Amino acid sequence: MLSHLHISNFAIVRALEIDWAAGMSTITGETGAGKSIAIDALALCLGERADANVVRPGAEKADVVATFDISKLATAKDWLQQQDLLMGNECIVRRVVSAEGRSRGYINGVQVPAQQLKQLGQYLLAIHGQHAHQLLQKAEYQRQLLDAYTAQPELLQQTKQSYRYWQQLQKEYLELQQSQQQRDAQRQLLEYQVAELDQFAPQVDEFQQLEIEHSRLSHGNTLLTQSQACLLQLYDGDDHTIYRALSQVSQQLEQLVCLDPALKEVQQMLNDALMQTEEASRELRRYADKVELDPERLQWIDERLGLWLNLARKHQVSFEELPNLHAQLAQQLAQLTDSDSRLNELQLAITQAEKAYQIAATKLTDARKEAAIELSSLIAHNMHELSMANARFAINVQSQALAFANAHGLDLVSFEVSTNPGQPLQALSKVASGGELSRISLAIQVILADKITTPTLIFDEVDVGISGPVAAGVGRLLRQLGQSTQIICVTHLPQVASQGHQQLFVEKYTDGQATETRMRQLQDEERIQEIARLLAGENISANALANARELLCSPIV
Template sequence: MLTHLHISNFAIVRALEIEWQPGMTTITGETGAGKSISLDALALCLGERADGFVVRPGADKADLVATFDISKLPAAQHWLAQQDLAMGNECIVRRVVGSEGRSRGYINGVQVPAQQLKSLGQLLLSIHGQHAHQLLLKSEHQRQLLDAFADHPTLLQAVKQHWKDWQQLKQEYQQLLTSQQQREAQRQLLEYQVAELDQFAPQQDEFAELETEHQRLSHSAGLIAASQQGLELLTECEEGNALSLLKQASYLLGDASQIDSKLAGIEQMLQEALVQVEEASRELRRYGEKVEVDPERLNDIDERLSQWLTLSRKHQIPNDQLFLHHQHLAQQLQQLAGDDDRLAELELAIARAARSYSEAADKLSQQRQQAALELSHKIERSMAELSMHNARFEIMLQQLPLDKANALGCDHIEFLVSTNPGQPLQAMHKVASGGELSRISLAVQVILADKVTTPTLIFDEVDVGISGPVAAGVGRLLRQLGAATQVICVTHLPQVASQGHQQMFVEKYTDGVHTETRMRTLQDDERVQEIARLLAGENVSASAIANARELLCTP
């Protein structure tokens, strides 16, 4: 609830400190004194648009600070915690507006944008102006009121989730369906490409192996000649070869090492070389026997490599990537085939999701129907208390077809009213006057008081256009509302002002040069005088004072 308001250099207020109490607080004062100025300051403090004209003439800035007790406001506590702005059970909101029009907002001492002030403000208080009851004509607001009275947030959330799931499946299905023609063209291209590559059948690492074999076959004659010459030099040349020369050197050094043992190591090295030469000769002979001149195989490899290069250029990929590219295209083709299967799966899933949504929406409709009957009776009784004795009220629910449903269910909700005997029930905007709408709106507020999420309700002259018994009924209902939540009401009616648990008076002073508005809490005798003034005008009589005392003693 609102506990304190500081106003400095705002409009015609120089400095003002207001302590606010629980229950119903009424604000009265002379016409033009600025009864709504504290409410305007609150609205500005909580994010309303600001400009330099709100700054008191001669001052460089206006400073507005509102303090709230949020110990019983879990929604506000959660919001502040999410924004890293929490400060225990108290919340201090500040707005500074410069004379040049720039403003700064603060929450618990941290500077924030105006949008954050507005978001928090919706969790702290709700301001109802003279025309706020016009909101009651909107179908969406009527639905919100009925759902608040029915108090079924879990069911509402379930309907929203089923709706979301259903719409997501429908969206996926539509996207697949829309791209079907494009996918068909892509499928035809992939089928041709995959079939061509299937026929060619590239194998992993095949290109490198083909290049190696092609290199060997194209130089086979030279390889054979080289291996034969190598054998000649190593072992087969009768005029002299490496093997015979090594043997001769080994024999010589073998004899010499008998004389000088230092030559034994060299002779051992020659023996090892003999072994290596003999092994090399055997390997070279085997190699020469296996190397063959195969023009037909060489031609086949040439043709294979040519096709490989052609396909690589065609698909614009490196030569060694053809195998992987073939696998990738095959996977794409398989995925496209899977899209058709997915379409069939989605059709079944959409039907199941629609049934789940419909079942949840039906349960919601049933609860709304029950709540609508109860709320209609309660509103009708409250209307009678507000001197609408012959009025009838009914909440009509019309179940819409599934194709016109939404995340909030399948119900079209409309408040119907008849204000005169014999008059049929009709939509509120067709038959209800502004004063009647204001009374119906107030009746709804009182009935839903225990469902209200904002702990402070502000009414800015919502009682305009009513008087007498109606005003007394409005006053009683506002006081009843104040028992459940903090109510602040700017009024000019004594029947309403007298119902407040406390009353504040707004007065304007001028010295001929400067004008200033002040606001103070009235004590008992002062309150009697103010109620009497509202009853009789400036010339307060003894009967007016007696009447004022009677009003104040009749809660």
Template structure:
């Protein structure tokens, strides 16, 4: 519930403090006094677009602060907690607007963007302007009103999700179908490439091994000759070899080491060298015996390397990556085969998704049909209370073809009305006059507000074009609503103003240089005078005062 509003340097308001009460509060005043200024301030507090024109001339900034009691608003409490903005059972919303047009928003002292102010606002109050009834002519808005009355948010959410899922599956299916011709050409190329590489069967690290073997076989004769020469020099030459000479040197040093122990390390090194030469000689002999001169194997390797290099050039890759490239092409071919399988799979998923959507849409339609009967009856009853005694009202729900369905289901919803006896029911936009539309809109808003239990409702001159007995009915309807919901109503009708549990008066002062708007709560006597003024104009008579007292005594 709105409890307090502070306005500073906003439009023609210098400073204003308003304490709000529960029940129905009416706001009246002379034309041009700024009766809607507090509502404009509230709208800005809750995220409406701001500009520098909102700042009072001569001031640097406008400061607007609204305080709400949210102890009975669990949805608002939950939202604030989720945003880490909670502050007990009170919520303070502030908007500061600079003269250059920039603004800053705050929730419980924390600066937030305007989008968050607007997101919070839906849990705190609902503002209905004097042109809100024009929305009632739109089919989408009519559907929203019926859904709000039916109170089936889970069905709506489920229907939207299942419709979205079906559309996503359809989009994927269509994309795969559109690329099918291109995929077929790609498949044929890949099948040829993979078959060619399958036949060649390149193995990982094979290219390096082939190059090494080719190098060895092409130089086998030279390798044998050099190995045998080294073996002769190291060990096999009977006349002179390194092993024999080193052994003689070792004998000489061994004899000397017996005389001088300082030669012992050298003796040790020579002994180790003898062992190394002997071991190297054995390895050279084994190597020379293993080296083969194999022209056939060399030719075979030469041919495979030639094929390898040709395939690498053909695929424009490095030779040592051919085996990996083969694997990648095989995977791509498998993926294309998977696309065909995916198309079949998608067809099944789409059918299943559409069945689930149809089931939910059917449940939603049944819920709407039931709610439409009750809402139609309540609107028709309210229209009679608003002096439309011969009017009939009906909410028509027609299922559309599956291809015209959407995330809201498949229902086409149309508000039908007949305002005169013998006149058939017709769409609202073809029949209702401005005054009739305003009354129907008000009846719908009151009924839905009661059904949805919006915490604070604000009606900004929604009674324009209404007078006489109709105005009395509007006043009674609003007061009834104000018994369970905080209601703020800007009005020019005495029949509506008198129904308020309390009344605020807006007046404009000027000293010839500056103009200022003020708002104050009227006492009981002041209310009589103000209602009389609304009845009779500037010349308030005793008869007007008597009528005013009668209105105030007839809740």
């Protein structure tokens, strides 16, 4: 629950400190005094849009700090724990807005974006404004209210997710189907290209290897004759070969080494040269034996290289890239073939997804219809409490055809009311007056607030347009709700203000140059005076004071 609120330089508030208690707190004051200023400050503190207009004229910044007791708020604690912002059983939320319009938010001293303030705020309090009854005429809002009472968030989420998945599959199927003609033309081209390349079958590095082989075959005669000539000079000649000359020199040095060992190293080098020459001769002989003169093979390589270059030029790639292109085109053709298979898969998946959505939506419809009966009865009861004794209320849940499906299910939810005997139930927007809408809205808000168990509920002049016995009924409903939930109610009605467990008074001061709003808690005699003022205006009579005492002495316990 909200335990303390500090406001500094916000709008026409210079400085304000308010301690809040459990139960029902009412806020009253003269028209224009700024009775809703604390509510506006709380909304800002919990993430509402901020601009420079909220800063008191002449001040550098506006500062709002709200302190909450979260010892019994498990959901708020869990959220704070997940964000690493939990600090015991107290939560301090702060919002600072500069005169330039820049704002900063803090949770337990840690700076956070406004979005996180909003996320936390939903676990701490809910604000019901005086214009809430206008939303009540909208079908979407009526469905949201029923869903809030139905309290089936998992079923709502399941319906939404199954619908989105179903729509996603349908979108993919439509896109594939629309591109079918284009894919057919592309497939024909790819089939021709892949077949041509399959027949040619280019291999990685094949072109380079063919070039090497082509060079060897085209110069076969030269390679054979020249290698044989080299072999003759090196080893196979009859008289003057390199090997024989080296051998003779080595023998001469061997004799000289006996005379001078210093020549031993030179003689060893010549021996090594002899061995290398002999090995080179053997290798050269083997090479000469393998040299082929194959004109048919040479012709085939010529043709193969020509085809290779033609295909590379045709596909506008280098000859090295042709094998990779072949693989890419084959992959594209396979993907197009897979697209046809995907169409068949999607047809089956769409049927299954549609069935899953229908199951979820039907369960949601059943849950809504069951909740609608119970909620209709509760609303009708509260309407009777609010001096609408002859009123009837019903929530009509009508399931639509699958063609009208959406993420919220298949249902049209309509709030219907009859305010006079003999009149049939009709749509709320057609038969209810503004005052009746306000009462019905309040009746619904009280019921849903109790159902949802929001820790702090703020009602900002939701009793506009009602008076007399109706106002007394509103006061009783709010006080009853205050037994289990902290209620803060801004009101101008004495019947509502007197039902509060405590009452705060808002007043405006001016010195002719500046205006300031203040708020303070009223003591017993002060409450009597304020209730009497609400009853009779500024000229408070003895009867008004007596009526005020009577109202304060007879609240619903």
